[in-house]
Amino acid sequence: MSVLRVMGWSLGLASLAGGALWLAETVNPPLVDVASAGTDPAPSAGAAPGLNAPVIAAVPADADLETRLSRLEALMHTLGQQLDAQQRNASRSHEELARLVRALEQQRGAGSTVASDDAGANEEPPSPEAEQAAAEVRVALLDRQARTERTDPRWSGPATAQIQAVFAEGGLAGSTLRNAACQTTLCRVEVDHRDALALDRFLGEFSARLGWNTHSYAQTLTHEDGSATLVLYLSREGYRLPRAGA
Amino acid sequence: MNAKQLMIGLGFSMLAVAGAPALAADAKTLPGAACQPNSNNPTAFYIGSNGVLINNSDTALTVICPIVRDVMAANSSNGISNAQIYVVDNNNSTNDPRVSCTLESRTTGAGLVEALTDNSVAGASPNVQVLDNYTNLGSSSEGYYFFRCTIPGNQTVGAQINRSSIVMYRWSETD
Numbered sequence: 001m002s003v004l005r006v007m008g009w010s011l012g013l014a015s016l017a018g019g020a021l022w023l024a025e026t027v028n029p030p031l032v033d034v035a036s037a038g039t040d041p042a043p044s045a046g047a048a049p050g051l052n053a054p055v056i057a058a059v060p061a062d063a064d065l066e067t068r069l070s071r072l073e074a075l076m077h078t079l080g081q082q083l084d085a086q087q088r089n090a091s092r093s094h095e096e097l098a099r100l101v102r103a104l105e106q107q108r109g110a111g112s113t114v115a116s117d118d119a120g121a122n123e124e125p126p127s128p129e130a131e132q133a134a135a136e137v138r139v140a141l142l143d144r145q146a147r148t149e150r151t152d153p154r155w156s157g158p159a160t161a162q163i164q165a166v167f168a169e170g171g172l173a174g175s176t177l178r179n180a181a182c183q184t185t186l187c188r189v190e191v192d193h194r195d196a197l198a199l200d201r202f203l204g205e206f207s208a209r210l211g212w213n214t215h216s217y218a219q220t221l222t223h224e225d226g227s228a229t230l231v232l233y234l235s236r237e238g239y240r241l242p243r244a245g246a
Numbered sequence: 247m248n249a250k251q252l253m254i255g256l257g258f259s260m261l262a263v264a265g266a267p268a269l270a271a272d273a274k275t276l277p278g279a280a281c282q283p284n285s286n287n288p289t290a291f292y293i294g295s296n297g298v299l300i301n302n303s304d305t306a307l308t309v310i311c312p313i314v315r316d317v318m319a320a321n322s323s324n325g326i327s328n329a330q331i332y333v334v335d336n337n338n339s340t341n342d343p344r345v346s347c348t349l350e351s352r353t354t355g356a357g358l359v360e361a362l363t364d365n366s367v368a369g370a371s372p373n374v375q376v377l378d379n380y381t382n383l384g385s386s387s388e389g390y391y392f393f394r395c396t397i398p399g400n401q402t403v404g405a406q407i408n409r410s411s412i413v414m415y416r417w418s419e420t421d
Contacts, residue, residue, distance in 0.1 A: 124387065124388075125353075125389070126353065128355055131353050131354075131355055131386070200284070204308035205308065207396070208343065208346030212365070214362075215362050216348070216363060217360050217361070219358070243384065
């Protein structure tokens with residue numbers, strides 16, 4: 001049982017008890033009050049010894065008792081209704097409290113999402129110039145590695161042949177292999193593409209045709225006539241391409 | 247420490263937990279149905295009632311599978327910490343075509359940051375296999391990620407047509 005419900009019940013029962021006491025005092029005042037209300041009357045003739053007349057006079061008649069009982073019942077009924085109303089109020093307060101708690105939790109959740117998004121919003125995307133500069137750094141690093149790395153004869157030859165074989169199969173229409181060279185941990189591949197469609201087809205299918213599990217990087221140079229040259233760097237399986245600052 | 251102090255401490259701890267943003271390392275998944283054909287004239291494919299994207303033609307289908315990016319900041323070490331793609335390679339016909347998926351990181355200008363490629367194993371099987379050679383993919387601030395997958399075409403064996411598919415994919419970002 002909730003605290004609010006217990007409080008409601010307590011309040012209602014206290015009101016009921018208070019109301020009953022008030023009613024009892026109203027409809028049946030204490031004998032002492034009756035006695036103090038007037039002078040001591042003389043004992044009535046025929047009165048039993050030890051009994052005063054006012055005491056006898058305070059005893060109501062049957063009809064009067066019934067009236068008072070009816071009033072008491074009506075009062076009890078009213079108090080019962082008030083108690084029900086208070087219970088309903090307490091229940092509504094409880095629901096309202098639960099609703100507020102839920103709203104607070106949702107607000108807190110939304111606040112954390114906003115905070116997370118804000119953190120991202122503070123990040124500015126790099127400018128095209130910055131992107132270009134980063135790409136040039138990356139390509140220079142990869143080209144340096146491709147030039148300076150020694151050749152692993154166990155892998156270099158077969159890997160280069162595999163790349164050449166993909167083009168020899170003829171499935172990459174519009175793409176022509178210009179050069180392929182593999183060293184110990186990476187290959188550098190230059191491919192000319194007739195147009196953007198051929199380049200897109202190459203990007204979609206070359207990996208599947210080659211079948212290597214590889215780390216790769218590529219840079220595309222688009223020419224004025226719509227053709228493009230792609231320089232593709234592929235790592236040997238189990239290796240990763242070098243990164244600037246790594 | 248009395249009970250009141252303990253309750254206050256517990257209350258603050260709960261507030262701190264409730265107020266913390268979602269962990270960036272939380273993994274996310276999408277069904278193969280999220281993938282889109284790479285071409286404006288794709289070979290036939292369909293989405294199964296189980297959310298799997300299935301190549302329904304005799305030739306290879308290339309699809310792009312988008313990845314939701316949560317962590318927008320970028321530095322030399324963050325990006326995708328790991329990713330997996332669940333595929334079915336049910337074709338071992340001539341040259342044994344594989345399901346080949348490349349996880350790409352691109353800049354806001356569509357420039358390639360870097361890519362990682364993994365392929366299904368040789369042979370044909372209706373069982374799901376996991377391609378998972380996708381760890382520590384770099385990122386560019388505000389850029390985007392996706393998988394690009396090539397799915398082999400159907401292989402007819404007797405009266406049966408074996409189809410290959412993308413079942414789902416999963417990724418985790420680095421904070």
